[in-house]
Amino acid sequence: MISISETAQAHFAKLLADQAQQTNIRVFVVNPGTSQAECGVSYCPEDAVEDSDIRLNFNGFDAVVDTESAPFLEEAEIDFVTDKMGTQLTLKAPNAKARKLGDNASLNERVQHMLETEVNPQLANHGGQVSLVEVTAEGIAVLQFGGGCNGCSMIDVTLKEGIEKEMVAKFDEITGVADITEHQAGDHSYY
Numbered sequence: 001m002i003s004i005s006e007t008a009q010a011h012f013a014k015l016l017a018d019q020a021q022q023t024n025i026r027v028f029v030v031n032p033g034t035s036q037a038e039c040g041v042s043y044c045p046e047d048a049v050e051d052s053d054i055r056l057n058f059n060g061f062d063a064v065v066d067t068e069s070a071p072f073l074e075e076a077e078i079d080f081v082t083d084k085m086g087t088q089l090t091l092k093a094p095n096a097k098a099r100k101l102g103d104n105a106s107l108n109e110r111v112q113h114m115l116e117t118e119v120n121p122q123l124a125n126h127g128g129q130v131s132l133v134e135v136t137a138e139g140i141a142v143l144q145f146g147g148g149c150n151g152c153s154m155i156d157v158t159l160k161e162g163i164e165k166e167m168v169a170k171f172d173e174i175t176g177v178a179d180i181t182e183h184q185a186g187d188h189s190y191y
Helices: 006-016 107-124 155-170
Strands: 002-004 024-030 038-044 054-058 061-065 076-083 086-092 128-135 140-147 176-179
Touching: 002 006, 002 061, 006 024, 006 061, 006 076, 038 086, 107 128, 107 140, 107 155, 140 155, 155 176
Parallel strands: 002 076, 024 061, 140 176
Antiparallel strands: 024 038, 054 061, 076 086, 128 140
């Protein structure tokens, strides 16, 4: 699930030497599966380990992961690097914002995943987001916009020139997109 480099393991072991016996590290994701997902690492005393937690054994310590964060930490990498600016711990979790899809994921799951990983991070710059309502029998992806997208004067361009083009190119089953949002302009909208 999580790969921790030898240098990062040595760094953790050094830090943990100054902590109480049997202290490990906890790797977690706050707001997993959303565009606001953030990964973190903290100390984890033995009495803070839950029965449902997953323990990963490393050199001299365990990394503890809660079950909610686990699917979002698939393929995560922790490293301790030294460069011209000094040293830093890096945590890369490519699936933190959206759970990794299985090989047998449905069309709805694949479309929603695309929206979460490719479209919503761009819309978040404007305070907006989009979600999939359904895919019709005719292959139309019906979308619902929210946040700053609701009432935005550029929504038609975003829908047709952005999302629809990407979605039709990516999924053979998708023939177009439709927006069911009742757009109301207001202070929340981005212009």
